[in-house]
Amino acid sequence: MKVEFCKYESSRDAHSNVSDVLDGENSDQVKELEKEFISYIGSKYALATSHGTSALHLAMLALDLKRGDKVVCSVNAHPKVPEVVRHFDAEPVFIDIDSQTYNINLDKLETYLEDNKAKKLKAVIVTHVAGQCVDLSRLYNMAKIYDVKIVEDASEALGATYQGKKIGSTGADITCFNFSSHLKKDVCNGGMLVSNSEEIIERAKLLNSHGMTRDKDSLDYVYDVIDIGFDYSMSQLDAAYIRAKIKEQDKNLKRVKEIAEMYNKALDGVAHIAIPRPNSDEHPYSLYIIKVDKNRDSFALELKKHGIEVGLHYIPLHFLSYYKNKYALKVNNFPVALTTYQQVMSLPIYSSMQDKEVQFVIDKIKLVASTRV
Incomplete structure (x- = not known):
């Protein structure tokens, strides 16, 4: 899959x-x-x-x-x-x-x-x-x-x-x-x-x-x-x-939140994984961003081998050559963004995802997480 x-x-x-x-x-x-x-x-x-x-x-x-x-x-x-x-x-x-x-x-x-x-x-x-x-x-x-x-x-x-x-x-x-x-x-x-x-x-x-x-x-x-x-x-x-997209947006968001709850229940407590902690009940989960406590890129590559695409939101702006050089920025200038960047990844989440696809993502994340040391 x-x-x-x-x-x-x-x-x-x-x-x-x-x-x-x-x-x-x-x-x-x-x-x-x-x-x-x-x-x-x-x-x-x-x-x-x-x-x-x-x-x-x-x-x-x-x-x-x-x-x-x-x-x-x-x-x-x-x-x-x-x-x-x-x-x-x-x-x-x-x-x-x-x-x-x-x-x-x-x-x-x-x-x-x-x-x-x-x-x-x-x-x-x-x-x-x-x-x-x-x-x-x-x-x-x-x-x-x-x-x-x-x-x-x-x-x-x-x-x-x-x-x-x-x-x-x-x-x-x-x-x-x-x-x-x-x-x-x-x-x-x-x-x-x-x-x-x-x-x-x-x-x-x-x-x-x-x-x-x-x-x-x-x-x-x-x-x-x-x-x-x-x-x-x-x-x-x-x-x-x-x-047409606007007309369907609220219905689609409802489904996205259902998927987020599936992720929340299944991934909460999984070793090396931290799930989103919303600051209110109004989080729409337009992205589902998890933290991997070590070797995020190797984790993402393992998921890719299993057929799962992930995203990154975002590469901190002070890492990008233009801004780094233009304003003489150092990687340690923004310590929270630096640490976050090294750990986060966005999982697939969209209204047309089927439950079996969500479960497949969950299973493979647990499998890859179990190999972390």
Whole structure:
């Protein structure tokens, strides 16, 4: 048997929506998706983009990020996070992580903000690793005290909740979603920028299409350009497919949580393995991350020999050549991220996994763990 890390999941609704586009139906799938996403998340505004990275880059444009500005982020994030900052010749600032959730450590973040009040701080980008959130109430309060914007990278948090509200409606200035996230590639690409600020969303809409404006009373082909933007637009085909994905997300998350409980019960107490310890009952388990106390890579290779694919979330940013060399970073600068990186791996978890596949993964993990000394 082979168990893939992720499988793309289609549906009858997805096929129907895509067929409507190919058949020339007049409905605007992108506009429909934005409306449905607002209803699903509970936000005031949503803007579809070509990819999750596009949404994050557009967020930086909407916040008017400039050369020399500083944006704080976790050292345990996808490379796109500091990448979009560097595209503005602005500076990413890395913060170490919490040892249990792998998210940004709020104590260390607060210390940095307190010590750097007048250092051109623009924003904090918070990544919800595995869909699990930091203490957002505390984060938003810190943002008010230190006058920084909060941008949430919700690539793994579609449908996740905090105190009963879906991520994207809890109070961030901007939340960015990715419908084909790291190691979970789908047949479509797409992202979504969500905000409750009319000012932010209007600027994002302007810059989403080359900074072009049109007079609604004039001819359609007459336009002006009033700012420097780019083309971040989502295709109709992608929107059609993603509409079905949103419709099924809560049902899929319910199944994912069932699989996580199977893992929890079977792997708790297994020698050399530590299962996730959620900071609340709202963990969506978009990723199921375990710790292996020694020889993580050899453990992963043994699982691969048995037909099981695993993932890594993430290689710490200060390990990557560009950031390591650009900012003269040392591996010991972020000790928690360093230790975590050496131990963690993400197991296959997705709604179409069958119980027998889950059990196969469990059996092989126990088998490989029993050979550790």
